[in-house]
Amino acid sequence: MSLDRALAPDPFDVLPPVPAFTVTSTDVTDGQPLDELFAHTSVGGKNLSPQLSWSGFPAETRGFVVTCFDPDAPTGSGFWHWVLVNLPVSVTSLERGVDPLPEGAFCVRNDYGERNYGGSAPPPGDRPHRYVFAVHAIDVDRLEVTPDASPAYVGFNLAFHTLARATVRPTFQVRG
Secondary structure, eight states, rough: OOOOOOOOGGGGGSOOOOOOEEEESSSSOOEEEOOOGGGGGGTTOOOOOOOOEEEOOTTOOOEEEEEEEEEEEETOOEEEEEEEEEEETTTOOTTTOSSSOOOOOEEOOTTTSSOOOBBBOOOTOOOOOOOEEEEEESSSSSSSSTTTOHHHHHHHHHHHHHHEEEEOOEEEEOOO
């Protein structure tokens, strides 16, 4: 079976543009490979979410949503690894392997079917995958979604409430 295919677009290149702010991490670097700590257990990783910190978001920000999406998954629809909803505006960083979540925040099911961070696990031998970690500054205290919402439904709601976005795009590959 061949995994040869066109390169998928970055998800935020096809959405309406919003201003940017800054996200930093002691764990991940834009364009650089993820450590196995952040990979899924199915490929020998520890399945930990990376440390993230953000700043420079608009003054009118009332909350945040953090997502991680792999546009390179051979699915036709990418792969959602993390959708952390309704972080209070007072939270501007997450520690590695964040647990427990800040009060009021929750995860919707990722594409592994779990309500947590699910680490990278591209098919062995496939090209490096991009993992788009995004922090969305929103104009409401909380999105009106439940833990049963799909990542796509959260994304639909974000389209109407995102004031600005910060992204970092590390990569990961499993050698075949």
